[in-house]
Amino acid sequence: MIFVIEHLEPKVFPWCKLEYKHISKWVGKRNLIFTNTKSAMLKPFGKVVAKSIKQLRFDKACVLDPEAKQTLTPEIAKKYNYFIFGGILGDDPPKERTKVELTQFLPYPSFNLGKDQMSTDTAVIVTKMVCDGKKLSELKFQQGIELSIAVGEDVHLPYKYLIINRKPLLASGIVEMLRKQKSF
Numbered sequence: 001m002i003f004v005i006e007h008l009e010p011k012v013f014p015w016c017k018l019e020y021k022h023i024s025k026w027v028g029k030r031n032l033i034f035t036n037t038k039s040a041m042l043k044p045f046g047k048v049v050a051k052s053i054k055q056l057r058f059d060k061a062c063v064l065d066p067e068a069k070q071t072l073t074p075e076i077a078k079k080y081n082y083f084i085f086g087g088i089l090g091d092d093p094p095k096e097r098t099k100v101e102l103t104q105f106l107p108y109p110s111f112n113l114g115k116d117q118m119s120t121d122t123a124v125i126v127t128k129m130v131c132d133g134k135k136l137s138e139l140k141f142q143q144g145i146e147l148s149i150a151v152g153e154d155v156h157l158p159y160k161y162l163i164i165n166r167k168p169l170l171a172s173g174i175v176e177m178l179r180k181q182k183s184f
Contacts, residue, residue, distance in 0.1 A: 001131050003027050003124050006053040007037040007087040019121040020045050022171035026125045054105045058082040061108045065098040068110035077131040116160035142168050149179045
């Protein structure tokens with residue numbers, strides 16, 4: 001299975017790099033393609049393709065979109081070789097950016113991982129687990145997390161996170177990046 005991230009932000013922001021690195025650690029560099037970017041900083045994590053996924057064709061591909069009507073299951077996942085995701089910073093409330101900027105332009109079926117918005121790395125990791133045979137109902141999630149970034153200052157991340165070892169799974173370095181960030 002190959003995981004394709006269509007980078008949809010104007011540049012590779014620090015949070016993108018951290019999430020993309022996290023994805024690479026979970027799925028392996030050989031199984032990861034970044035499209036719609038020329039960023040050399042992503043080459044250590046996967047293949048970088050300047051063209052948009054809209055200009056490319058993959059055999060047995062599907063799109064992961066929270067707005068899709070059908071949920072991805074291990075049985076469905078077995079039918080596909082390529083799993084396409086939008087590399088997008090989510091909004092709260094969600095603005096359906098995957099559907100608007102990606103799904104509607106592609107000739108592939110789309111599936112959801114539940115209706116709640118996930119970070120890109122969470123979505124890819126959950127999809128890999130589903131491909132490996134796990135049902136979504138067998139995975140534990142937490143909706144939203146509060147991160148303490150300074151004394152008396154917290155940041156709320158409103159997305160759905162996978163729970164591993166009783167803690168939300170976050171890309172290494174995300175909390176530190178948020179602590180250093182000047183404004184939100």
